[in-house]
Amino acid sequence: MKIIAISGGSGSGKTTAAKQLQQFLGNDDCKILSQDNYYHDHSDKFSGDGSVNFDHPDAIDFHLMAQHLKLLSENKAVEVPIYDFVTHTRKKETIPFKPTKFIIVDGILILSQEILRPHFDFAIFIDIAEETRYSRRLKRDVEERGxxxxxxxxxFDSFVKPMHEMFVQPSRVFATHIAYDNNSLANLFEDLKKDFF
Structure with a gap:
């Protein structure tokens, strides 16, 4: 099994890249594990005005995520939590997640976490300009998250930008590969495939 981290700022295209890499490696042999599933329940704090700092590591249950990565690396299945971004609750239901040949871990803060980094065989950081990341986040949050x-x-101004500068961008140094656009991502995928097969 190989575990591949894909990180970068909010709106950098991590999820799209993860899906592209999954197709590239083969859907039957590759699954995606998202940081977004591991948010703590924030329903008692969220008022709809951007008052919760979702971009700080404390908002996410990284200890549970690390436990799951350890179990998966031992070829054991896990139950992945489901976070509802409309109600800001962790649902009672979970997602059964079985080990596969490749696991892609997607998240803005995953490379900032010492507890997670030992589990990654490869780590990609997507470095995209702030203006592009903000426009993508605005579209997603309005259209998909209400x-x-x-x-x-x-x-974005209160939390995303300062947290990016404090936690996300500095974690770039822990990446094994850096991508700046779709072309460099495609080249990285080719390189990874040579290493894997």
């Missing part, structure tokens, strides 16, 4: 544009802007 947020108001004003709240998205407040959250």
């Amino acid at each position: 947020r108001h544009p004003e709240g998205v802007k407040i959250q």
Whole structure:
């Protein structure tokens, strides 16, 4: 088994890249594990105005995520939590997740976490300009997560940008590969495939 981390700022295209890499390696042999599933329940704090700092490591249950990566590396199945971004609750239901030949771990903060890094065989950091990342996040949060544009802007300026500078961008040094656009990602995928097969 190989575990591949894909990180970068919010809106950098991590999830799209993870799905592309999954197809590249083969859907039957590759699964994606997302940091987004591991948020703590924030329903008692969220007021819809961007008052919860989702971009700080404390918002995420990285200890559980590390336990799951350890179990998966031991060829054991896990139950992945489900986080509801509309109600900001962790659902009672879970997702059965069985080990596969390749596991891609997707998340903005995963490389910042010492508890996670030992589990990664490869780590890709997608380094995209802030303007592009913000426009993508605005579109996603409004269309997919029911947020108001004003709240998205407040959250980006108050939390996303400073947390990116404090935690996300510095974690770039822990990446084994850096990508700046789709072309460099495609080249990275080719390199990874040579290493894997």
